[in-house]
Each structure stands twice: as structure tokens, then as C-alpha cells.
Amino acid sequence: xxxxxxxxxxxxxxxxxxxxxxxxxxxxxxxxxxxxxxxxxxxxxxxxxxxxxxxxxxxxxxxxxxxxxxxxxxxxxxxxxxxxxxxxxxxxxxxxxxxxxxxxxxxxxxxxxxxxxxxxxxxxxxxxxxxxxxxxxx
Amino acid sequence: xxxxxxxxxxxxxxxxxxxxxxxxxxxxxxxxxxxxxxxxxxxxxxxxxxxxxxxxxxxxxxxxxxxxxxxxxxxxxxxxxxxxxxxxxxxxxxxx
Numbered sequence: 569x570x571x572x573x574x575x576x577x578x579x580x581x582x583x584x585x586x587x588x589x590x591x592x593x594x595x596x597x598x599x600x601x602x603x604x605x606x607x608x609x610x611x612x613x614x615x616x617x618x619x620x621x622x623x624x625x626x627x628x629x630x631x632x633x634x635x636x637x638x639x640x641x642x643x644x645x646x647x648x649x650x651x652x653x654x655x656x657x658x659x660x661x662x663x664x665x666x667x668x669x670x671x672x673x674x675x676x677x678x679x680x681x682x683x684x685x686x687x688x689x690x691x692x693x694x695x696x697x698x699x700x701x702x703x704x705x706x
Numbered sequence: 707x708x709x710x711x712x713x714x715x716x717x718x719x720x721x722x723x724x725x726x727x728x729x730x731x732x733x734x735x736x737x738x739x740x741x742x743x744x745x746x747x748x749x750x751x752x753x754x755x756x757x758x759x760x761x762x763x764x765x766x767x768x769x770x771x772x773x774x775x776x777x778x779x780x781x782x783x784x785x786x787x788x789x790x791x792x793x794x795x796x797x798x799x800x801x802x
Contacts, residue, residue: 575758583766626769627762633740634747634758641744642737649733649769657776664784673777680770683763 576627582689583623586682591616591675598671611667615675618659622652623679707798714790722782728775732768739764 591612598604629648633641656676663672743761747754 573758575755576762579759579762622769623766626765630740630743630758630762630765634744634754636744638741638744642741645737645740646733649736649772650729653729653772653776656773657780660776661780661784664780669781669785673780676773676777677770679766680773683766686763 570628570632572628573631576624576631580620580624580627582686583679583682584620586685587616587620587675587678590678590681594671594674605668607667608671611663611669611672612675614659614663614667615672616678618656619676619679622656625652625655707794710794711791714794715787718782718787718790721786722779725775725778725782729772732772735768736765739768 594612595604598608629644633644636644660672660676739761743757746757
């Protein structure tokens with residue numbers, strides 16, 4: 569098994585933190601509205617876990633694809649995307665069927681929100697990237 | 707009544723399948739992005755960190771389109787048939 573790249577690990581942690589923050593926010597809103605139940609919690613947990621896992625798998629595929637030839641990289645990415653879609657379909661389908669539908673579907677979009685907030689935190693990470701590259705080059 | 711339920715189930719399955727056509731696009735787009743990134747890193751190996759970060763974020767955004775389709779398909783398969791059949795049964799009861 570290949571070692572996880574620093575960049576991929578850092579971005580996955582970033583997505584994981586945002587997923588956690590937004591999940592807590594969603595649970596709080598459910599509580600405030602009075603619709604909270606165990607089903608909401610379990611649906612959220614399943615979807616949040618698979619959303620982060622999906623991002624991690626995507627990162628690992630990207631990391632491996634960058635070492636391949638162009639054509640192989642393209643095929644690897646397509647195959648990975650199809651497989652991850654199937655995984656998300658099964659996970660979210662389980663959540664929608666057995667738990668709360670909205671709480672099971674919304675966490676899948678939290679990584680997108682996290683990416684949307686990325687430019688505001690981007691400057692710090694860009695400088696970190698440069699430092700890492702300098703240390704790698706040295 | 708059975709025919710109507712069959713049509714509802716068939717249309718839901720058909721709609722879910724059609725929705726998932728949108729899932730093809732992100733795969734192709736991500737593949738092209740990664741292929742271009744390979745080329746870029748081949749030209750400038752020192753920029754690998756920046757290229758990887760940017761591409762990861764780009765792939766996450768591209769994948770959202772596929773997720774929209776996925777959610778529509780999930781709702782059409784797991785939720786919609788039950789709701790539609792309930793509506794049909796209530797309507798039939800009201801008519802009687």
C-alpha cells in the first residue's frame with residue numbers, strides 16, 4: 569500500500585473538520601426545530617463518514633494517477649469515480665431508506681461547502697505549500 | 707390499480723436511470739483534469755504540491771454535479787415510489 573501524500577492528508581483533514589462542524593450545526597438545527605431523533609443522528613453519521621471517505625479515496629487515486637501515464641491516469645480516475653459513486657449510492661441509499669432522508673443526503677454536500685470556503689483560508693495553506701516544497705527540494 | 711402502480715414504479719426507475727446519465731460527466735472531466743495535471747507535473751516537477759491541492763479541490767467541485775444526480779436517483783428509487791403509490795391509493799379511495 570502506498571504512503572499517503574502530505575497534501576492529500578492535509579486536505580482530507582480540512583474536509584473532515586468542516587464535515588464535523590457542519591454536521592454539528594445540522595444536528596443543532598434539527599434539535600432547535602424539534603425534529604431530532606436517533607434516525608437523524610445515524611443518517612448523518614453514515615453520510616458524513618462516507619463523504620470524507622469518498623474524498624480520501626479520490627485523493628489517493630489522484631496521488632497514484634499523478635505517477636502514471638496520461639492515458640492510464642485518465643482511465644484510473646474514471647474507474648475510481650464510478651466505483652465511488654456506487655459506494656455513495658449504497659451508503660446514502662441505506663441512510664435514506666432506514667434513517668432520515670434529509671439528514672442522510674445533506675452531509676454529502678458538505679465537502680463542496682468546505683471547498684467553497686477554501687479561498688478564505690487559502691493564503692495560509694499556499695505559504696505552507698511553498699515551505700514544504702522548499703524543504704522537499706533541499 | 708396494479709397497472710398504475712407498475713407504471714409509477716417503472717417511471718421512477720427510468721427517471722433514476724436517466725438522472726444518473728449526469729454521473730458520466732464528472733468522471734470524464736476528472737480524468738481529463740488528472741491527465742493535464744500529469745502533463746503539467748512532467749514539465750514542472752517542483753509544482754507537484756500546488757497542482758495536487760488545486761486539482762483535489764477541482765475534482766471535489768466537479769464531483770458535486772454527479773452527487774446531485776446521485777441524490778435525485780436515490781430519492782426516486784427509495785422515497786418516491788412509496789409516496790406516489792400512497793397518493794394514488796388515497797385518490798382512488800376518495801373517488802370511491
